[in-house]
Amino acid sequence: MSLYDEGHTVAGWTGFGIATVGSGVVGLGVCAASLPLVVGGLAVVAVSVLVTWVLHLAGWGKPPGVRPRGQWGMRDRDAQARGGHPGCVSCRLAGRGRRAVVVAVAAGRSTAAESTPLSPVE
Structure with missing residues (x-):
């Protein structure tokens, strides 16, 4: 799956x-x-x-991308929505998520979208 x-x-x-x-x-x-x-x-x-x-x-x-299996249910609300999702066009249009990405990049840290493995093999 x-x-x-x-x-x-x-x-x-x-x-x-x-x-x-x-x-x-x-x-x-x-x-x-x-x-x-x-x-x-x-x-x-x-x-x-x-x-x-x-x-x-x-x-x-x-948000787009890989999520833990515990967050796959339709009735589970997303806790990160208020702060915005990195790389999410919808959040960016609403003015959310830019600050967190800018601060992480300025500090030299990778964002969650960059550090998440794409498959169990990786």
């Missing part, structure tokens, strides 16, 4: 569900040749991105 547990989070599944509904509305709008339905569906897809982002920042989404 893979050590990567990407997307198996409350934020990921909620965003997927909302985006699926939005895509269905866009498809219905295309089939019905209705510009308001297409625009409405695209708005729902945009809302799915925002909802996923907010849930990630609230700790219901987890």
Whole structure:
């Protein structure tokens, strides 16, 4: 089994569900040749991105990369979310995580993303 547990989070599944509904509305709008339905569906897809982002920042989404098996459950909130995840675009857009990475690099320490082995072999 893979050590990567990407997307198996409350934020990921909620965003997927909302985006699926939005895509269905866009498809219905295309089939019905209705510009308001297409625009409405695209708005729902945009809302799915925002909802996923907010849930990630609230700790219901987890950072990319390898996590311990104990943190693989969907009901486990991420304790690092408030401080930001190194290398996470979502956290960087919210202004989180930059300071920790800058301080670690300035001090000559490696960040968690750099020191985590990618597989049991490494």
